[in-house]
Amino acid sequence: MSKMSSADLIGPALADGVRKLAPSAQLKNPVMFVVYAGSILTTVLWIMALAGRAEAPAGFILAVAAWLWFTVLFANFAEALAEGRGKQQAAALRGLRTTLTARVLKDFREADAAGATPDGWRARVTGQSSGTLRKGDVVLVEAGDTIPGDGQVLAGVAAVDESAITGESAPVIRESGGDFSSVTGGTRVLSDWIFVRIAANPGESFLDRMIAMVEGARRQKTPNELALTILLVGLTVVFLLVTVTLLPFSIYSVAASGAGAVVTVTALVALLVCLIPTTIGGLLSAIGVAGMSRMMQANVIATSGRAIEAAGDVDVLLLDKTGTVTYGNRQASAFLPAPGVQQAELAAAARLASLADETPEGRSIVALADKALHKPAPAVEGAGFVPFSAHTRMSGVDLGERSIRKGALSAVAAWLAERGDELPRELIRMADDVARRGSTPLAVSDGGRALGIVELKDIVKPGIRERFGELRKMGIKTVMVTGDNRLTAATIAAEAGVDDFQAEATPETKLRLIRGCQAEGRLVAMTGDGTNDAPALAQADVAVAMNSGTQAAREAGNMVDLDSDPTKLIEIVEIGKQMLMTRGALTTFSVANDVAKYFAIIPAAFAPVYPQLQILNVMGLATPASAILSAVIFNALIIVALIPLALKGVRYRPLGAAVLLRRNMLVYGLGGLLVPFAGIKAVDMALAACGWA
Numbered sequence: 159m160s161k162m163s164s165a166d167l168i169g170p171a172l173a174d175g176v177r178k179l180a181p182s183a184q185l186k187n188p189v190m191f192v193v194y195a196g197s198i199l200t201t202v203l204w205i206m207a208l209a210g211r212a213e214a215p216a217g218f219i220l221a222v223a224a225w226l227w228f229t230v231l232f233a234n235f236a237e238a239l240a241e242g243r244g245k246q247q248a249a250a251l252r253g254l255r256t257t258l259t260a261r262v263l264k265d266f267r268e269a270d271a272a273g274a275t276p277d278g279w280r281a282r283v284t285g286q287s288s289g290t291l292r293k294g295d296v297v298l299v300e301a302g303d304t305i306p307g308d309g310q311v312l313a314g315v316a317a318v319d320e321s322a323i324t325g326e327s328a329p330v331i332r333e334s335g336g337d338f339s340s341v342t343g344g345t346r347v348l349s350d351w352i353f354v355r356i357a358a359n360p361g362e363s364f365l366d367r368m369i370a371m372v373e374g375a376r377r378q379k380t381p382n383e384l385a386l387t388i389l390l391v392g393l394t395v396v397f398l399l400v401t402v403t404l405l406p407f408s409i410y411s412v413a414a415s416g417a418g419a420v421v422t423v424t425a426l427v428a429l430l431v432c433l434i435p436t437t438i439g440g441l442l443s444a445i446g447v448a449g450m451s452r453m454m455q456a457n458v459i460a461t462s463g464r465a466i467e468a469a470g471d472v473d474v475l476l477l478d479k480t481g482t483v484t485y486g487n488r489q490a491s492a493f494l495p496a497p498g499v500q501q502a503e504l505a506a507a508a509r510l511a512s513l514a515d516e517t518p519e520g521r522s523i524v525a526l527a528d529k530a531l532h533k534p535a536p537a538v539e540g541a542g543f544v545p546f547s548a549h550t551r552m553s554g555v556d557l558g559e560r561s562i563r564k565g566a567l568s569a570v571a572a573w574l575a576e577r578g579d580e581l582p583r584e585l586i587r588m589a590d591d592v593a594r595r596g597s598t599p600l601a602v603s604d605g606g607r608a609l610g611i612v613e614l615k616d617i618v619k620p621g622i623r624e625r626f627g628e629l630r631k632m633g634i635k636t637v638m639v640t641g642d643n644r645l646t647a648a649t650i651a652a653e654a655g656v657d658d659f660q661a662e663a664t665p666e667t668k669l670r671l672i673r674g675c676q677a678e679g680r681l682v683a684m685t686g687d688g689t690n691d692a693p694a695l696a697q698a699d700v701a702v703a704m705n706s707g708t709q710a711a712r713e714a715g716n717m718v719d720l721d722s723d724p725t726k727l728i729e730i731v732e733i734g735k736q737m738l739m740t741r742g743a744l745t746t747f748s749v750a751n752d753v754a755k756y757f758a759i760i761p762a763a764f765a766p767v768y769p770q771l772q773i774l775n776v777m778g779l780a781t782p783a784s785a786i787l788s789a790v791i792f793n794a795l796i797i798v799a800l801i802p803l804a805l806k807g808v809r810y811r812p813l814g815a816a817v818l819l820r821r822n823m824l825v826y827g828l829g830g831l832l833v834p835f836a837g838i839k840a841v842d843m844a845l846a847a848c849g850w851a
């Protein structure tokens with residue numbers, strides 16, 4: 159996605175900040191609403207002062223009122239600035255959502271997909287506006303065409319330019335079957351053709367959801383944000399009560415002693431605003447929006463703020479082996495015949511069992527056999543193909559009486575056992591050797607006769623070991639889950655440096671594993687791309703679907719990685735942690751901050767009533783009026799000063815939680831305590847220098 163400079167965002171954010179002065183917008187933020195009400199009240203007091211009913215000098219009231227308005231505006235500006243990036247991205251995405259004429263195949267059925275080519279269909283397509291395409295419609299898309307909607311490739315292979323959505327200029331291959339069959343509306347086919355079954359109704363496309371997300375239209379307060387808001391509101395109510403009751407106290411005290419002056423409403427409003435947690439109240443929403451924006455810059459679209467927050471708290475990461483830890487382009491690399499079997503016989507049988515197998519594994523077996531046998535496969539008639547499933551971990555073909563199967567050793571062994579046969583010992587030994595190399599062995603059996611092993615090679619991604627090391631430092635446990643056998647899994651696990659692994663997993667195992675971790679109170683993250691992964695993705699707290707994955711996976715997840723990089727999860731966790739830490743740090747700062755303002759304002763506001771309070775004037779501020787004004791000005795400026803931190807986030811280092819907490823308490827707690835003393839004193843001196851006091 160395109161990056162834009164922050165400077166371009168400032169202008170529109172200033173305008174938006176003024177727009178957000180509307181009461182309806184202010185009501186959403188209870189803490190800032192109190193400041194907003196205070197601004198209105200002091201403005202009224204100023205007008206009354208001009209009209210001759212002054213409770214304090216008109217200039218003083220005006221200055222307080224003006225700075226209260228600035229406080230509200232600064233908070234609005236922070237939020238608008240955070241939202242700005244999303245708005246620009248949404249506008250860019252909108253440009254992609256053009257209406258075009260889709261070529262719909264009216265009577266296309268699942269069965270037609272097998273031998274479909276565009277030639278016969280071209281004459282039979284009907285033009286239809288892409289905006290009216292519904293789930294289930296089948297369209298033909300050829301080189302040069304823009305894909306009219308989200309869907310699954312039913313037949314064909316094409317190079318697709320997805321740069322409009324992912325920003326990645328290299329074209330990607332999309333093909334039927336397997337985990338690379340999803341296409342996104344608005345992307346362009348560069349070569350060849352595909353038949354696509356549309357998977358989304360109008361208005362529900364991936365692009366629509368992305369636009370809604372980046373615009374923040376559906377941004378809701380997360381549970382943590384809500385809890386924090388409740389705490390902040392609680393603090394605000396307490397301070398409101400304290401401040402309001404100060405007025406009758408002062409009236410009574412003046413009446414009883416017959417000396418001094420009643421505290422002014424302007425001073426009380428200033429006191430209230432300084433005491434309530436305006437720093438975090440003004441920046442809270444910006445912090446959340448900025449987190450989402452940082453995700454977008456990492457090319458991740460989160461469908462909820464809650465998911466980002468959960469990402470910051472994750473303690474277990476489930477990854478699949480194939481395609482995540484390894485490149486996943488598992489290719490047949492050798493036919494290893496059982497003793498007494500010719501290699502050609504094994505290759506021919508394996509090919510027969512793979513002719514209709516659209517998985518990358520199946521296709522690579524056909525390719526390798528074609529090479530080994532020097533001739534293409536004979537035509538087969540009346541064959542009943544048995545497709546691969548992650549449950550059976552096997553695929554094959556039935557030709558009359560003859561049944562050929564290929565699959566995981568345990569699966570083929572079980573299939574043989576049903577017919578009273580078993581895998582030869584020698585074959586199992588061969589398979590173990592293959593597995594120890596980190597490859598996947600597939601057993602091939604023709605009826606009761608085990609013919610040998612097909613070796614599927616896969617490669618561990620370089621650099622993945624280091625990334626798992628980083629996760630360990632963050633206190634996150636990595637678990638590799640795979641449908642593969644124990645030996646292969648153990649080899650790959652050791653090579654990749656994961657903390658734990660689970661082999662021979664079915665989709666149910668993954669689901670059970672996640673539920674088990676969650677029952678122990680852990681937050682689980684996982685990545686996935688296959689339809690098989692959908693249930694587990696739906697269960698995980700942080701579920702990152704690959705953009706290249708199936709529609710089912712993309713719908714089940716709560717984040718989509720446009721780069722389809724499974725290791726992106728590491729970055730996602732960092733962004734989540736950074737957001738939580740930023741919120742914590744600024745909350746600490748905000749509350750600590752109030753102490754200094756208390757010492758500035760209390761003696762000043764009540765000096766006329768209780769002159770003894772002057773001993774609290776530890777900062778030696780010039781006059782009561784300048785003390786109050788200095789505190790209010792500092793209170794407003796600190797929001798502006800912290801906007802960059804709120805947007806960029808507190809820097810995250812992979813340290814233990816306790817160390818981080820201690821460090822943050824020291825920096826933001828102590829800093830929050832001390833900074834205002836210096837800041838308020840500086841403002842007071844500046845005011846005095848300007849002749850204000």
Ligand SMILES: Nc1ncnc2c1ncn2[C@@H]1O[C@H](COP(=O)(O)OP(=O)(O)OP(=O)(O)O)[C@@H](O)[C@H]1O
Nearest residue numbers: 478479480517546548551552553565566640641642
């Ligand atoms: N096309 C196929 N035909 C027959 N058997 C297959 C085929 N593809 C995979 N297998 C076998 O089924 C097993 C399970 O495959 P599955 O795709 O569920 O898991 P995986 O890809 O090995 O692991 P992961 O869960 O990490 O992706 C494989 O280990 C392999 O033994």
Ligand SMILES: [K+]
Nearest residue numbers: 431432434436
């Ligand atoms: K405050």
Ligand SMILES: [Mg+2]
Nearest residue numbers: 478480641688
């Ligand atoms: Mg798989």
